[in-house]
Amino acid sequence: MARENQSVVTEFIFEGLSSQPRTQAVLFIVFLGLYLFTMVGNITIITVIRADCQLHSPMYFFLANLSFVDICYISSNIPQMLVNLLAKKKTISFSGCGAQMYFCLAFGMTECVLLGVMAYDRYMAICHPLRYTAVMNRKLCTQMVVASWASSLLSSMVINILTLRLPFCGPDTLNHYFCEVPAVLALACTDTALTGLVVFIFSILILFIPFLLIITSYAHILSTILKIQSARAQSKAFSTCGSHLMVVTVFYGTAICMYMNPKSRRPQDRDKVVAVFYTIVTPVLNPLIYSLRSKDMKRALRRAMSRPKSLFI
Template sequence: MEQENQSFVTEFVFIGLSSEPRVQTCLFAVFLVFYLLSVVGNILIIAVIRADPRLHMPMYFFLSHLSFLDICYITTNVPQLLVNLSTKSRTISFRACATQMYFSLACGMNECFLLGVMAYDRYVAICHPLRYTVIMNRKLCTQMVAVCWSCSLLSCLVVSALTLRLPFCGPNTLNHYFCEVPAMLALACADTSLTEKVVFIFSILIVFLPFVLIVLSYGRILSAIVWMKYDSSRAKAFSTCGSHLAVVALFYGTATIMYTRPQVKSSQDRNKIIALFYTIITPMLNPMIYSLRNKDVKGALNIHLVWWTLQGQFFKPFS
């Protein structure tokens, strides 16, 4: 399959986000800042959760995995984008494009699953507080994360295989800033209806099933909050759930638009803007949302930043 595809097209050329040199320079600076903020912010969250015993809870266990996932997600796309913006060469080999498409899609699928698991965790914590530590034990949490990774990697393998089996005989100009399934399908010189149907089915399963779990979980959470006697309990419940809901709305809103609506070749420019949100904006905003809205994370972050700065041991948590 690979030899057949590469006999037609050996590399792709990105159109990117702009062809104006001044705009490219501005975009390079903006996305470099976004990338650094995302990586540094998510690393800080992982480090604080590891360093502070008060955060050794299932909620923060999943949050640390979400932060690690966001680092992987943004790293699969932004470095290539920065190279394209800073150099005249915008080419990528067929194999590199296939690899980028696979891991980018796998990270996106995994984020859907993980957000669903985090919603279930909040449901157990608020609706069954006395049994929370028994139900959400470390073994179950580890198994949930393992299932998320396994399902996303296997599902992505099916979608990627169906996409890469198509012949790419030209043109090789990819109207995107990274290799994504809809943009790749637009270049295939064969009938893509079967692949598009499979992508749609997997989108329903992977995007909407976790979304249904999120809706059901928060429906029960809302019902439980209404019956809470104390305003302080309600405020704490809303605080812990608000951050997760903000991330869900941002990620699911854009991902759903991208993968469940009919793909039209003329809408490729719009697709690039939509993809910016769930591949770059969301991983950058996640640490800010959780650190600013979550008092426990915010307090621990302030304490440990001061401590690491005074002791000169900022990188000790990573050793």
């Protein structure tokens, strides 16, 4: 019976961020600009890190991977939203919605875990500098990145399967600008308590555990920095963590508000605004924050601009 009901809804209609044509035109220009900036910025970071041997360190290896995740993450929702801002009927097929939901969730989860891994990297660099090179070798760094991807892809698959197996018999209007799990669950014509609980559990595993790792790492980092006598050394240590902390604050602050509540009572319009921060604003901020706050990155960018051909070799 559930499968029969599920087949009733063959597509979803997005309400989007606005129904006003003028507002939609403005949003199209704004989000297209943000998307292009994000793509260029993150591709530049990856290319510069790859081309400059002075950036071949664990910290920049993780940053390059974070930039790649951001490219995938923002590309999983922005193009569809841009099309919808110009279209009269903002629809997506049931299978297309499932694919978008899977990839958005998988890339978002990967970013969560990678931010936790980057916090551990900073912990080792500042609290155990003598052991840093030996512990954070290329093999371990690669394993940590692979584990981030594997755990996120698997977790997203479980959540996606459980969500799409629910019966959807109408309404078919998503009060969102992309297919996100809470918005899709709201349209199921059955009790979603069990699925919501599973989403909550996986949120704890993928969101909260890396977040605890970040908190613990920075507690030790702060304790170590405060013991340093040199003000210059303290400033340098803080500067290596500042960019990461800014990204963590924006991304985790909004993502936890969305996914760590098993049964949200917030208006869905507010959820859309919250989602903009961790699906769009964070990928936009990453290249800006890391490029402006990292002296090594700025020097590498200047070297790359003085010999632009090297970027593409």
